[in-house]
Amino acid sequence: PPARAVESEATVEAGEVIGASEAAVAAVRVSAGDDAAGVPGAVGGAAPRVPGPWSGAVPAAELVGGPAELTAAVARLLRDVVVVGTLEDAEELVAARPELTAVTGDGDLLGTHFAHGGSAGAPTLLEVQASVDEAAAELEDLAARCEKLAEEQQAAAGRRAECAALVEELAERRRAADREKSQVAGDLGRLGGQARAAAGEAERSDAAAARAEEALARATEEAEELAERLAVAEEEPGGGDEEPDTAVRDRLAADGANARQTEMEARLQARTHEERVKALAGRADALDRGARAEREARVRAERRRARLRREAEVAGAVAAGGRQLLAHVEVSAVRAEEERGAAERAKAEREAALVAERSQARDLKSELDKLTDSMHRGEVLGAEKRLRIEQLETRALEELGVEPAGLMSEYGPEQLVPPSPAADGEVLPEDPEHPRNQPVPYVRTDQEKRLRAAERAYQQLGKVNPLALEEFAALEERHQFLSEQLEDLKKTRADLMQVVKEVDERVEQVFTEAYHDTAREFEGVFARLFPGGEGRLVLTDPDDMLATGVDVEARPPGKKVKRLSLLSGGERSLTAVALLVSIFKARPSPFYVMDEVEAALDDTNLQRLIRIMEELQESSQLIVITHQKRTMEVADALYGVSMQGDGVSKVISQRLH
Incomplete structure (x- = not known):
């Protein structure tokens, strides 16, 4: 300021x-x-x-x-x-x-x-720092108070929510009690009606039972009277040959049967009424028990309603206290919010002051650092200069053997620099008075250029190698040895290439002859196995016999296809057999082994193949593994494997011719 x-x-x-x-x-x-x-x-x-x-x-x-x-x-x-x-x-x-x-x-x-x-x-810097620390501490206290008030506000909100939930729960329980009370009253009315109906039914059942007992008594008296009359009638003597009156007997018998029927019905009716009376009595007892249970339930409901009423009063008091507490909490929250705003404003002011003080401290610190760095650089430069001077003095003593004082007096900047020798291709003038032959004043830049040129020339010369002659002789000898080895390798390569060429020519000649012979035989064999059909071998690349492939074209009689994939299984098998037989005929062998080559052939094609086998049999020996009986019939000998009852297999042979 x-x-x-x-x-x-x-x-x-x-x-x-x-x-x-x-x-x-x-x-x-x-x-x-x-x-x-x-x-x-x-x-x-x-x-x-x-x-x-x-x-x-x-x-x-x-x-x-x-x-x-x-x-x-x-x-x-x-x-x-x-x-x-x-x-x-x-x-x-x-x-x-x-x-x-x-x-x-x-x-x-x-x-x-x-x-x-x-x-x-x-205020000094320490006082300002102390004020800043005090403001920071006060700010932390205010922040802690704000957090505490926020926590109290949250707790009050939680308690308010709990009180509201409790009031809601008590209201719900009160409504449930009212519903239960209404339901109990309805059940009591219904059970009262049922009890009154059961009492009327019991009275009616008692009257019916009394009437049934009176009817039973009358029927019993009538039956006894009829029995007495029947006994009297039986005891009365009959006169002479007078026949008894059957009508009276029949009437009496009918009256007795009616009396017994009436007695039985009366007894059944009495038994029925007794059962109904027992059932009504049990139902009346059940209704009495239900009524007592309903009365007890009603008493419990009254007690429960009184308890719920008391709980509702308590809940109302709690709700009122909660509302008061909520009002206090809201007032506290508003007050805390105001204090928090004031604390935040004070915090902002203190932070602004702290930032300003810190900025000023940083500026002072940067200025101090700059001054310290400048002093340090000056000291470092002075030390480097002194070290450089000492190194130059030591180098002058070691390399040149000249004291620093003598070096300065003889070769100092005030001394003239003698002319430099002629460079490569340069011709010096013969006149001694020529400026090129005269010493020149010392110019640092010119002498530094001369020094760099001399150092480059010195580096180009390289170091002196006293063993250069021996190394040259060894390298020359090795070069000669490697040259001879290279010539031998070139000659060997030429010989190998000639051998490869001869082998290729021989392979090409043999393959060409074998191909033509096999192609000629294939046409004949295919025509015999497929009468009326055509078959031939075709080269994929006739110009390069060493890398060419061989395609098999087969056209059975009556078909226009030429690809083997379009033939049936038997036709493909027979075509493959034709190719094998063609190779056998073109280049015969002492024996041949065939493994079920005729498995997919029918009788006609099998007979054709057997005839070709018989032709091959004249010059070679054939070993055929087969399950065809017709193939076995043309064989000279049969060999088979059999297993007897002991579980041990053995080879059985049979010569046919």
């Missing part, structure tokens, strides 16, 4: 040139007392050097600690800076030692030609 004007005995503004050190010190004191941020200025004129002692002065470099690699640089930066206790001590020190710069504990800086006043009221 800019320093404001300070009125004193000598009025001083920021950037104003001060006439003397006493006025500068007075301005610094005034600025410190007025809480100015600092009054920089320049002291004009030479400060008087008043000798005198000073106390409490400590070199600033001794108060700074840090890494060893930076301590030296800091010591150089603070070489003439001394820390004193008060501004008076600083004034005495600068007056006595003008080359020093004094710094007080309040931040005042005083030198011979400048003065910078500190401010006791202005």
Whole structure:
């Protein structure tokens, strides 16, 4: 911040040139007392050097600690800076030692030609950092309080949801109790009606039973009367040969049968009424038990309804308390939100201040780093220069044997450079006074060019190899040996190529002869196996007999196809047999082995094949594995494998001719 004007005995503004050190010190004191941020200025004129002692002065470099690699640089930066206790001590020190710069504990800086006043009221970097830390701590507390209030708000919302759920549950239970009460009342009315109906039915059953008992009694009396009358009738004596009246007997018998039938029906009706009475009694007991159960259920329902009523009252009280708690929670949430907003705003302000302070700290740190780097680079360059000089002196002693002083006196830059020798193809002038033959002044760029040209020429020469002759002789001998080996390989290759050529010619000749013989025989054999058909062998590439293929064309009689894939199984088998037989006839062999070659042939084609086998049999021996009886009939000997009852197989042979 800019320093404001300070009125004193000598009025001083920021950037104003001060006439003397006493006025500068007075301005610094005034600025410190007025809480100015600092009054920089320049002291004009030479400060008087008043000798005198000073106390409490400590070199600033001794108060700074840090890494060893930076301590030296800091010591150089603070070489003439001394820390004193008060501004008076600083004034005495600068007056006595003008080359020093004094710094007080309040931040005042005083030198011979400048003065910078500190401010006791202005915050230092440590104070600013402490304020920033305090603001960060307060911000963390506010954030913690916000989180706590948010958690309390969430808990209150949860409790509110639980209370609402409890109220809803109690309401639902109350509605269920009302429904159950209505259902119990309906069941009680229905059971009462059923009980009244059962009582009427029981009364009617009792009356019917009484009537049945009266009828039974009357029937019993009538039966007894009839029995007595029958007995009396049987006891009455009959007179003479007088026949008894059968009509009376029949009537009496009919009356007795009717009486027994009436008695039986009365008994059945009485038994039926008794069963109905028992059933009605059981039903009445069941209805009584049901009525008692319903009354007990009604009592339980009344109790349950009373309990639900009490629970509803409790739930209402809980809901009211929950609503009050919710209102308090909402007020707390609003208050917490306001506090949170205020905390966030304070946090933003503190963060902005913190960012500004950090930016300022980074700027100061970068400036310090730049100064440190520049000092370090200067020291490194000086050390490199000194090391380079030492290396050049050592090299001059080791390679040239010349002391550095003599080298500078004889070959220094002030000495003339002798003319360089003639390059390749260059002709020097014969005149000694020619500029080309005269020494020239030392020019560094020209001499560096000469040095680079000489180094390139030296590198092109390479190192001296004392064993070059022996190595050349060995390489020459190896070259001669390899040349002879190469000539032998070329000659061997030519011989091998000639042998390959002769073999190819012989193979081509033999294959050509075998092909023509086989093709000729195939036409005849195919015509015999397929009377009226045509068959032949065709080369796929007649111009190259070593790489050509052979196609088999077969056309049985009555067919126009020529591809084997379009023939039947027997035709293909017979065509293959024709090709084999053609090869056998073109190039006969002492014996042939055939394995069921006629398995797919019918009798006609089999007979044709057997005739061809008989022809081959005249010059060769045939071994045929077959299951065809007709093939076995033309054989000279048969060999078979048989297994007897003991489970051991054995070979059986039979000669036929």
